[in-house]
Amino acid sequence: MNDDDLRLDGNAAAGLLTEVFAVEMTTALGTCAHCGATNALGTVQVYVHAPGTVLRCPACTNVLMTIVRSHEHLHVDLSGVRRVEIAG
Amino acid sequence: MSSATGATEAPGPRGAATWRSAELVERRGETPNASTLTFDVSGWPGHHAGQHLDVRLTAEDGYQAQRSYSIASAPEDGRVALTVERFEEGEVSPYLVDEMQPGDVLELRGPIGGWFVWHIADGGPLLLVAGGSGVVPLRAMLRHRHANASHVPARLLVSARRAEDLLYSAELAELAEADDGFELLATLTREAPAGWTGFTRRIDREMLEEVAWSPRELARTFVCGPTAFVEAAADALVGLGHDPALIKTERFGPTGGSET
Numbered sequence: 001m002n003d004d005d006l007r008l009d010g011n012a013a014a015g016l017l018t019e020v021f022a023v024e025m026t027t028a029l030g031t032c033a034h035c036g037a038t039n040a041l042g043t044v045q046v047y048v049h050a051p052g053t054v055l056r057c058p059a060c061t062n063v064l065m066t067i068v069r070s071h072e073h074l075h076v077d078l079s080g081v082r083r084v085e086i087a088g
Numbered sequence: 089m090s091s092a093t094g095a096t097e098a099p100g101p102r103g104a105a106t107w108r109s110a111e112l113v114e115r116r117g118e119t120p121n122a123s124t125l126t127f128d129v130s131g132w133p134g135h136h137a138g139q140h141l142d143v144r145l146t147a148e149d150g151y152q153a154q155r156s157y158s159i160a161s162a163p164e165d166g167r168v169a170l171t172v173e174r175f176e177e178g179e180v181s182p183y184l185v186d187e188m189q190p191g192d193v194l195e196l197r198g199p200i201g202g203w204f205v206w207h208i209a210d211g212g213p214l215l216l217v218a219g220g221s222g223v224v225p226l227r228a229m230l231r232h233r234h235a236n237a238s239h240v241p242a243r244l245l246v247s248a249r250r251a252e253d254l255l256y257s258a259e260l261a262e263l264a265e266a267d268d269g270f271e272l273l274a275t276l277t278r279e280a281p282a283g284w285t286g287f288t289r290r291i292d293r294e295m296l297e298e299v300a301w302s303p304r305e306l307a308r309t310f311v312c313g314p315t316a317f318v319e320a321a322a323d324a325l326v327g328l329g330h331d332p333a334l335i336k337t338e339r340f341g342p343t344g345g346s347e348t
Contacts, residue, residue: 007315011338012156014201015142018105026203042203048341 006049010042013053016067017041020076023086030055033082034062055080107144107195108132112188113167118255122173122221123185124160129168129196135159137232138205138225138310138338141168141198145180153179158224158312158338159199162231168196171255173221204338208233210308212240213301217291217321219247219313223255225338226310230270234263241269245299247291247317249278273299291317293324303329308336315339 010017010026017025026042037059044064045056052068057080064080078084110127117123135141140158147153161169174185188194206214206229214233216226223246233242248254254274264272275287275295287295301307309330311321318339326332 006341008339008341009337011140011201011204012341014140014203015105015156015197018200022105024104024200024202026201040203042201043337 006047008046008048010040010044010046010055012048013046013055013067014042016053020067020074021086025086027087029085030064030081031083031085032057032060032062032064033080035060036082038083104133104198104200106131107197110168110194110196112190112192112194114190115188118171119253121185121253122171122255124169124171125184125188126161126167126169127196132168133199135163135168135199136202136205136207137162137228139199139201140225141170141196141200143170143180143184144195144197145183146195155180156200156340159228160224162228162235164232164235171221171224171227204310204312204336206232206308206310208236208238208240212242213305213307214240214242215300215307215309216242216244217246217296217309217311217313217325218244219291219317219321220249220253221255222311222313222317222338222340225312227256227260229310230260230263233270234266234268237268239269241301243271243273243299243301245273245275245291245295247275247277247313249276251276251279251281251284291321291324293327296321296324297328300325300328300330303331306331306334309334310336310338312338313340315341 014026028041029038030041031038037057039058044058047054052066055065057064062080066077068075108130110129113128114126115123140156142154142156144154157170160171172181172184175181218226260272263270277290280288311318318337322335322337325335
């Protein structure tokens with residue numbers, strides 16, 4: 001198994017994202033704070049085998065979000081996302 | 089336990105984060121390595137074809153394991169079905185595939201995801217490409233299409249190692265014989281039985297060129313399977329001139345889902 005086998009997509013984080021945002025997020029558009037690429041979160045790269053879940057930009061691989069669960073808390077780092085647009 | 093059959097409200101995201109109790113109604117062997125499990129889910133809000141859900145098992149000592157699985161049933165089927173493939177060293181799949189008994193209960197939450205979804209109203213043609221158990225959410229789409237007597241042209245290209253590993257082979261063959269615009273194509277990558285008339289190699293550009301409609305047809309395309317499979321198939325389709333915006337992909341990992 002190599003790293004490529006561990007790379008999933010935003011669908012794999014959909015349940016966790018629903019926990020954080022309380023709305024369906026795979027169709028939400030996220031804009032990368034590093035390169036400015038905008039993609040549906042269902043299409044971004046996701047790694048679930050790190051401690052926590054890591055979402056990366058499919059254009060430049062910048063870390064968009066990390067979500068780490070510890071005990072009863074979710075720690076969410078959104079510093080890699082400049083903007084999120086959610087269908088209303 | 090109440091049944092979710094007959095739920096009419098639209099599947100919304102609000103309840104999707106709620107863990108619900110699900111009672112196994114039936115477990116059926118699909119292949120030597122996979123079973124389809126049908127559940128009665130308390131308060132299930134309904135789902136769209138292509139969505140998935142999270143399953144959570146809790147051991148007596150409180151240890152929890154969580155996995156994501158695509159929903160195998162169509163919205164019209166009423167009950168929620170999952171098809172699970174056994175990973176020998178897995179914590180969850182051997183229990184689901186071989187041991188769970190009708191009446192046993194687990195927790196699940198969903199439906200999850202709105203990206204990898206197809207509705208009748210989205211139209212077609214519909215190109216579906218599956219590697220291994222990646223066929224599960226695509227089967228839900230085909231059942232949705234059939235339940236609505238849709239004639240949207242649809243093609244499924246499914247890749248498996250051996251004929252015995254092809255999920256839903258009898259059901260899909262029956263759908264293809266209905267002569268309503270659905271065509272089934274398969275490739276066996278490791279071993280093909282005598283008289284096999286399908287492909288016998290990994291999915292490649294030439295195969296996709298033969299199977300897919302012209303890019304001008306603007307087929308709604310769904311590709312699901314292991315990461316390397318999905319990326320090879322999607323790259324080949326883009327290379328053939330298909331619009332990347334019409335190609336939706338879903339990758340699954342070696343454990344069949346995320347761990348917590």
